[in-house]
Amino acid sequence: MTEEEPMIRVLVADDEPMIRAGVRAVLATDPGIEVVAEAPDGHEAVERVRLHRPDVAVLDIRMPGTDGIEAAAEIRRAVPGTGVVMLTTFGEDDYILRALGGGAAGFLIKSGEPEELIAGVRAVADGAAYLSPKVAARVVAHLSATGAGALAGRRTAARERAGALTPRERDVLALLGAGLSNARIARRLHLVEGTVKAHVSSVLARLGVENRAAAAVVAHEAGLVPPPEPGGRR
DSSP states (O other): OOTTSOOEEEEEEOSOHHHHHHHHHHHTTSTTEEEEEEESSHHHHHHHHHHHOOSEEEEESOOSSSOHHHHHHHHHHHOTTSEEEEEEOTTOHHHHHHHHTTTOOEEEETTSOHHHHHHHHHHHHTTOOEEOHHHHHHHHHHHTTTSTTHHHHHHHHHHHHHHTSOHHHHHHHHHHHTTOOHHHHHHHHTOOHHHHHHHHHHHHHHHTOSSHHHHHHHHHHTTOOOOOOTTSOO
């Protein structure tokens, strides 16, 4: 972290103390990230986000009482400046699909690599959407599990939707799907950030999706997402 980069303040919510401790320990390895609060359930998560106003809330997708999906929606209403990253396990695909429409911007597997947690928190703090590769693959497969040929059909449909975009909009969609913020997309494509913001708004409108996370799913379905750069960064 340089002097110009502010500390990323994070809240962690999970009903299992061991998971909270593990998430805190992983995030502590990044000197630019600080865990400022923890919560054992969704209700407490919302209250502590109101109090601490972190940059990112990392929420277990399933918690007793108020679950992560409900908490994410309330956080987005009450403290829109806080981005939400959802932690999920295998077998929770229906919850992921609900969370996609609930305002969450990041989706990570609890059993994933520690580097993915840090990358996801940083991406969401930077205003981007982040789907871990395993989550993206599962979402695409789950959406397509409606009959023979459904996966190929969805991929074909996604390619057609992406094909209706301008070449520059397709470039932006691909990098959006890779979890890049507007600023990083601008640097990658040698554009000014305001132009990228306009492209992103146009992409969302033309794809008929509500947020960057949903657009990222389309990018993955269409096969547009580029591989990570050497060193694990996209």
